[in-house]
Amino acid sequence: MPAASTIQSADFRIDVAECDVVDLRRRLERTRWPDEPADVGWNRGVPLAYLRSLTEYWATDYDWGKQQAALNELPQATTAIDWQPIHFVHAPSPEPNARPLLLLHGWPGSIVEFLRVIEPLRDPRRHGGDPADAFHVVAPSLPGFGFSVPLQGTGWSSGRIARTTAALMEQLGYDRYGAHGSDVGAGVAGRLSAIEPDRVIGVHLASDPRTAVTFATFSGDPADTPTLSPEERATVARMAQESEDDLGYLRLQSTRPQTIAYALTDSPVAQLAWIVEKVRAWTDPSKDLPEHAVDRDLLLTNVSLYWLTRSGASAAHVLYDGMHAEDWGQPGPAPTGVAVFGRASFTRKLLDPDGNVEHWVEYDRGGHFPAMEVPELLVADIRRFFRPLR
Numbered sequence: 001m002p003a004a005s006t007i008q009s010a011d012f013r014i015d016v017a018e019c020d021v022v023d024l025r026r027r028l029e030r031t032r033w034p035d036e037p038a039d040v041g042w043n044r045g046v047p048l049a050y051l052r053s054l055t056e057y058w059a060t061d062y063d064w065g066k067q068q069a070a071l072n073e074l075p076q077a078t079t080a081i082d083w084q085p086i087h088f089v090h091a092p093s094p095e096p097n098a099r100p101l102l103l104l105h106g107w108p109g110s111i112v113e114f115l116r117v118i119e120p121l122r123d124p125r126r127h128g129g130d131p132a133d134a135f136h137v138v139a140p141s142l143p144g145f146g147f148s149v150p151l152q153g154t155g156w157s158s159g160r161i162a163r164t165t166a167a168l169m170e171q172l173g174y175d176r177y178g179a180h181g182s183d184v185g186a187g188v189a190g191r192l193s194a195i196e197p198d199r200v201i202g203v204h205l206a207s208d209p210r211t212a213v214t215f216a217t218f219s220g221d222p223a224d225t226p227t228l229s230p231e232e233r234a235t236v237a238r239m240a241q242e243s244e245d246d247l248g249y250l251r252l253q254s255t256r257p258q259t260i261a262y263a264l265t266d267s268p269v270a271q272l273a274w275i276v277e278k279v280r281a282w283t284d285p286s287k288d289l290p291e292h293a294v295d296r297d298l299l300l301t302n303v304s305l306y307w308l309t310r311s312g313a314s315a316a317h318v319l320y321d322g323m324h325a326e327d328w329g330q331p332g333p334a335p336t337g338v339a340v341f342g343r344a345s346f347t348r349k350l351l352d353p354d355g356n357v358e359h360w361v362e363y364d365r366g367g368h369f370p371a372m373e374v375p376e377l378l379v380a381d382i383r384r385f386f387r388p389l390r
Contacts, residue, residue: 009079009171012087012147014068016308021064024268024307028059031269042280046273050289054276055269058300064308067301071111074118078147079171081164087147088140088168089114091122095134098122099201099386100174102165102192103139106183107315108275109369110146111139112302116375121382133383135178140168142184144314146305151314157325158184161318162191166199175199178386182206183368184322193332202389204337204359204382207351208367209344210282214243216350225349232346246281249274254323257316264312271312272303282368284342294372335359337385341366341374359385 036048074089089111092098101121105113114137120127121135141148143156143164165188169177178201181189186205193200213236216222223237252260263270276290276299283293290299306312337359340347348360361381366374 009077012076012078013072025059027268028055046277051273062300081167084143084152085148091118091137093122093134093136095131098134098136100177101135101137102179104181104185104188106185108278110302110305111141113371114139117371117379120379144318145311146309149309149311149314156318156321158187159191162188162195166196176201178202180204180382190331193334197332200334202335202386204385206339206370208342209347212347212350213239222350227349228346236346253316253319257320260316261313265310268307271307275303284367339381341370
C-alpha cells in the first residue's frame with residue numbers, strides 16, 4: 001500500500017486557459033484532411049465526411065466553457081499517492097447512512113462518463129429513489145487520465161492502480177466501501193477486493209457481449225466454448241473476427257504507445273477519431289452513429305478532456321503497462337455483480353460459465369459505456385446490487 005507517500009488532498013476546480021481553447025479551435029480549423037477510398041463506410045475507420053462534420057461542430061458550436069462549468073458543479077480535489085498526482089470527484093451524500101462507492105472509468109473514458117449518474121447515486125431522494133440507497137461517491141481520474149497527470153514512471157498495472165485507489169479511500173476515511181467499474185476500471189475494481197478483502201463490501205461490474213467475446217479471445221477461441229449452441233457458436237465466431245479487426249488500437253497502444261502519442265498530442269482530430277471509432281464500435285449496435293448512443297456534447301467533452309490535459313499519450317502508456325503486467329491477480333472474496341448491457345444468450349457462458357457471480361442481470365439496451373448510454377439502468381442496477389450489502 002503506497003500510503004506512506006500520500007499527501008493530503010486540496011480542493012480543485014477545472015480552469016482551462018482561454019488560450020488553450022483558442023488553440024484547439026485553430027488547430028481544428030487548420031486540419032489537413034486525408035483522401036478516402038470511395039464507398040468504404042466505417043470498414044476502414046472513421047469516414048471522412050462524418051469526421052469533418054463532427055470536427056466543424058467541435059470547432060464552432062461546441063461550448064467548452066459551458067461543459068467546464070457543469071463539471072465544476074461536482075466537488076473535486078487532487079492529491080498525490082505513490083508520487084502520482086490523483087484527481088478525483090468526491091461527492092458525499094446528504095444521507096447520514098450512505099455507503100461509500102468508488103466509480104472507476106476505463107479507456108477511452110474519464111470522469112465525464114459519470115456526469116449523469118453521480119447525483120442520482122449521491123442523492124436518490126431528489127431523483128425519485130429510496131434514501132436508503134444513497135452513496136458517498138468517489139470518482140477518481142485513473143493515473144495518466146484526465147487531470148491525474150503527468151504520469152509518474154511506468155508499471156501502472158491494474159494492481160498498482162488498485163493499491164493507489166485503496167490508499168485514496170483510506171485518505172478519505174472510508175473504512176468499508178463498494179466499487180463499480182467498466183473496461184480498465186473493471187480490472188481495477190476486481191483487484192481491489194483481493195487487495196482490501198476486509199474493506200471492499202462488493203464489486204459491481206458493467207460489461208457487454210462484444211467485451212465478453214474480446215476478453216474470451218485472450219484465452220483462446222471463444223467459439224470453442226462447449227456450452228454454446230450451434231447458433232451461439234456461429235454468432236460468437238463472427239463477433240470474434242470483428243473483435244480481431246477492432247483491436248488495432250490496443251495493439252498499437254500496448255506495443256508502441258510513444259509513437260501514437262505524438263499524433264494524439266499534436267492533432268485534436270487524431271484524438272477525436274481515435275476515440276470516436278471505439279464509441280461507434282462499442283455502443284448499442286442498434287445505433288447508427290456515436291451521437292445516437294451518447295449525447296454529442298458529452299462525447300466531445302470526454303474527447304476535449306483528453307486533448308486539453310494531453311492525457312491521450314499517458315493513457316496509452318497505462319494500457320501498455322496493463323497488457324505487460326506479469327500478475328493479473330485473482331478475484332477477491334467480495335460479492336460480485338455484473339450488469340450486461342446489450343442482452344445476448346452467450347455472454348454468461350463466456351464470462352461466468354460456472355455461475356459463480358451472485359448478481360447477474362442483462363439489459364436489452366446499452367453497450368460499453370452504460371453510464372453515458374443508459375444512466376438510469378446503471379443507477380438502478382448499482383442500487384439493487386448494493387442494497388443488501390453493508
